[in-house]
Amino acid sequence: MDKNYDQSKESDIYKRWEESGSFAPKGLGKPFTIIMPPPNANDPLHVGHAMFVSIEDILTRYHRMKGDSTLWLPGTDHAGIETQYVFEKKLVKQGKSRFDFDRDTLYKMIWDYVQENSSTTVDQMKRLGASSDWKKFKFTLDSDIVDQVTETFINLYQDGLVYRDKKLVNYCTKCGTSYSELEVNHVEETTKLYFIKYGPFVLATTRPETKFADTAVAVHPSDKRYIKYIGQEIEVDGLLGKFKLNVIADEYVDPKFGTGVVKITPFHDFNDYEVWQRHKNEIPEPKQVIGFDGKLTEIAGKYSGLKIKAARELIEKDLQTTGLLEKVNDKYVHTIGTCYRCGSVLEPLPLLQFFIKVKSLAQKALKALDSKETVVFGAGREKILRNWLTNLKDWNISRQIVWGIRIPAWYRDKQMQIRKESPGEGWIQEIDSFDTWFSSGQWPVITLKSKPGDFEKFYPTTIMETGYDILPIWVVRMMLLGIYMTGKSPFKQVYLHGLIRDEQGRKMSKSVGNVINPLEMVDKYGADAIRMALVISSTPGQDKSVGESTIRGMRNFSNKIWNAARFVKDFTGTSKDNQEFIKKINSISSNVSNLLENLKIGLAAETVYNEFWHWFCDSAIEEAKAGKINKNQILWGLKEFLKLLHPFMPFVTESIWQELGHKDLLITASWPK
Numbered sequence: 001m002d003k004n005y006d007q008s009k010e011s012d013i014y015k016r017w018e019e020s021g022s023f024a025p026k027g028l029g030k031p032f033t034i035i036m037p038p039p040n041a042n043d044p045l046h047v048g049h050a051m052f053v054s055i056e057d058i059l060t061r062y063h064r065m066k067g068d069s070t071l072w073l074p075g076t077d078h079a080g081i082e083t084q085y086v087f088e089k090k091l092v093k094q095g096k097s098r099f100d101f102d103r104d105t106l107y108k109m110i111w112d113y114v115q116e117n118s119s120t121t122v123d124q125m126k127r128l129g130a131s132s133d134w135k136k137f138k139f140t141l142d143s144d145i146v147d148q149v150t151e152t153f154i155n156l157y158q159d160g161l162v163y164r165d166k167k168l169v170n171y172c173t174k175c176g177t178s179y180s181e182l183e184v185n186h187v188e189e190t191t192k193l194y195f196i197k198y199g200p201f202v203l204a205t206t207r208p209e210t211k212f213a214d215t216a217v218a219v220h221p222s223d224k225r226y227i228k229y230i231g232q233e234i235e236v237d238g239l240l241g242k243f244k245l246n247v248i249a250d251e252y253v254d255p256k257f258g259t260g261v262v263k264i265t266p267f268h269d270f271n272d273y274e275v276w277q278r279h280k281n282e283i284p285e286p287k288q289v290i291g292f293d294g295k296l297t298e299i300a301g302k303y304s305g306l307k308i309k310a311a312r313e314l315i316e317k318d319l320q321t322t323g324l325l326e327k328v329n330d331k332y333v334h335t336i337g338t339c340y341r342c343g344s345v346l347e348p349l350p351l352l353q354f355f356i357k358v359k360s361l362a363q364k365a366l367k368a369l370d371s372k373e374t375v376v377f378g379a380g381r382e383k384i385l386r387n388w389l390t391n392l393k394d395w396n397i398s399r400q401i402v403w404g405i406r407i408p409a410w411y412r413d414k415q416m417q418i419r420k421e422s423p424g425e426g427w428i429q430e431i432d433s434f435d436t437w438f439s440s441g442q443w444p445v446i447t448l449k450s451k452p453g454d455f456e457k458f459y460p461t462t463i464m465e466t467g468y469d470i471l472p473i474w475v476v477r478m479m480l481l482g483i484y485m486t487g488k489s490p491f492k493q494v495y496l497h498g499l500i501r502d503e504q505g506r507k508m509s510k511s512v513g514n515v516i517n518p519l520e521m522v523d524k525y526g527a528d529a530i531r532m533a534l535v536i537s538s539t540p541g542q543d544k545s546v547g548e549s550t551i552r553g554m555r556n557f558s559n560k561i562w563n564a565a566r567f568v569k570d571f572t573g574t575s576k577d578n579q580e581f582i583k584k585i586n587s588i589s590s591n592v593s594n595l596l597e598n599l600k601i602g603l604a605a606e607t608v609y610n611e612f613w614h615w616f617c618d619s620a621i622e623e624a625k626a627g628k629i630n631k632n633q634i635l636w637g638l639k640e641f642l643k644l645l646h647p648f649m650p651f652v653t654e655s656i657w658q659e660l661g662h663k664d665l666l667i668t669a670s671w672p673k
C-alpha cells in the first residue's frame, strides 16, 4: 500500500462501480426506494445538493449491502420559471428580450441551453459518489413524462377537479407570470397610510393609485357610526371628477382599522375580491387599473401609463392640492407579498387561469399522516405540513411562460376542450404552461411508471429525502397528486435535512462570500471528506454549520483509515482469539445498523467515526501490538469497519478493500450481521 491515500483515484473507483452494474436494484430482497429530488437541470451543484446526495447515497449503499432490492432513481427538473428567468437575463445581456422570439424558437433556445449544462449536474453528482441507477435517469421534459403529466391533468379535469376561472392571482409584473400562494414571500414593509376624503367619509388606504378601480365602500355591519349609510349610494369627489358608489356592510371590515371605512377594489386586493364574491348583487363588475406591465391602465385617465410608484407619488401630491388628503401616517407597517424569484412586489391581478381543487385531495393527505402511512422526520415539521394541508387554497397551475409543459386546453370561438391533441381545424392551444411543481409533484409516480414493472415493485417509495425549505411547495404537492393518481401516499417516510450554514452559523450567500463550493472541496480533500463533514452529527430538520476546517478534519480521518489499514495489512501477530474484541465489533455493528434503521444518520456517522478512531486505532491496534489480538482477528475487525464506513466514505474504503486483495467490490459486500 502507498504511504498516503491518493484521493485522485476516486474517479477510477467510481468508474469500476458503474461498469460493474452495482447501481441497479438486485435480487429478491425487500424493495428500498428513494426517488432523487430532481435538481434544476441548469444549476451547478451547490452545498445543498451535496447534502442530499450524501444522505441519499448513505441510505442507498446501506440498504444495498443489507441485501434489499435497492433503487435510487435520479433525474433533473426543467425548473420552469427559474430557468426561463436565468435565460432571459442572458438574453438581456445580449441586448435582446424574450419578446423578440416566437414561442417555438424561444423554447428551442432554452432547451439547447439546458442540455449544455445538464450533463454537468450529473457529472458533479457522480464526483460526490452518488450510486444512483443512472440507466433510469429521467428529465421532467422527457416525452413520456410530458405525456403522463398531460394525462393527469386531463384526468383531473374529467373528475371535476380542474376549473378555469378569472381569479385574482399573485402576479409578478417583472417576471411576467403569476405564481401560486406557496411561491409568495411574505415580507414586512413600512409604508404610508393615506387618509382620503371620500364623499361623507374619510378612509385609510396604502394604495391610493388603485382608487380608480374602486367599486364600493364597506363598513362593519354593526358600526354605529355608519349604519345609516349602509345600502345607500354616495357621491365622491375624486381626482378624475365625481363618481358614485354603494356602501355595503361586511364583517371583514375592522372598525378599528383607520376610520372603519374601507374602499373595495376587487381586482387589486384578495380580501376585496372575497367581499365582491359575497356581495355580487350590490357591487358592479370590478375594474382593472394596474396592468400586467405594472403600469396604470386607461381607466386612470391622466395617470395612465405611469408605473405604480410614480403614480402613487403624483396622486399623493394631487390629493393634497385638491384638499382630498386628510392626513398621512408614514410609519405604517404591514405585510406584502414579493416574488420569490426576483424580489419585486407581487400584484394581485385578475387572470383567467386553471386551478386544481385541492380540498378533497388535501383531506386524503392528512389521513395518510394520521394513519402513519407517511411519517415525517424533521424536528416537528409534520405540524407545518399539516397546517399547509389544512389551509391550502385552490392551486393556480397556469404560468405565463414557454419553458415547461404546455397546458392541453384548446379553444375555438367560446368553446374549450381539454385533450391531448387538437380537436381539429381552427382550434388554438392555450399558451400558458403548467406550474413546474405540477410535474415535479407527480415525480415519484411518473418516474417509476416510465419503465415496465418498476411502479408495481417500488411504489410507494420508502423515503423522500429533501430540504425542509421545500416542504410546502413540493412535498405537499407530491402527496396530493400521488394519492390522487394511485390511491396511496407516494412515500412511507419523509426525511427533511436542514440548511448548511457557515462556521459562524450564517446563511451561505454570494454577497457575504462564505459559500462553500462542494466541487472545489472534492478536488482539495476528496469526496469522502465533504460527505462525512456534511452528515456527521446532523439532525433532520435542523440547520448545520460546516466550514473548510470541518472538511479538512474529515480528510484527516480518511488518512487515519488508510494508515490503520496499512498497519493491519502487514501485521503478523499470532496470539489466541480475543472474545472481547469480537463482541465489541459486533456491538458496534448492531449499534450503527440500529441508528441507520431509525434514520439517525448523523449519529450513525458520529458513532462509526468515534469507534474507529478512538477505539479501533487508539486501543485495539495497541492491544494487537501488545500481543492480545491476532492477525486474523484484527484483519476481520478492519473489514467489518470498512463495511460500516463504506456508506459514509465509499471511496477510501473501496480503495483499501481492493488493496486487501478482494476480487469483489465493497459496494456489493454484505452488511455486518
Ligand SMILES: [Zn+2]
Binding pocket: 172, 173, 174, 175, 176, 339, 340, 341, 342, 343, 344
Ligand atoms: Zn419576479
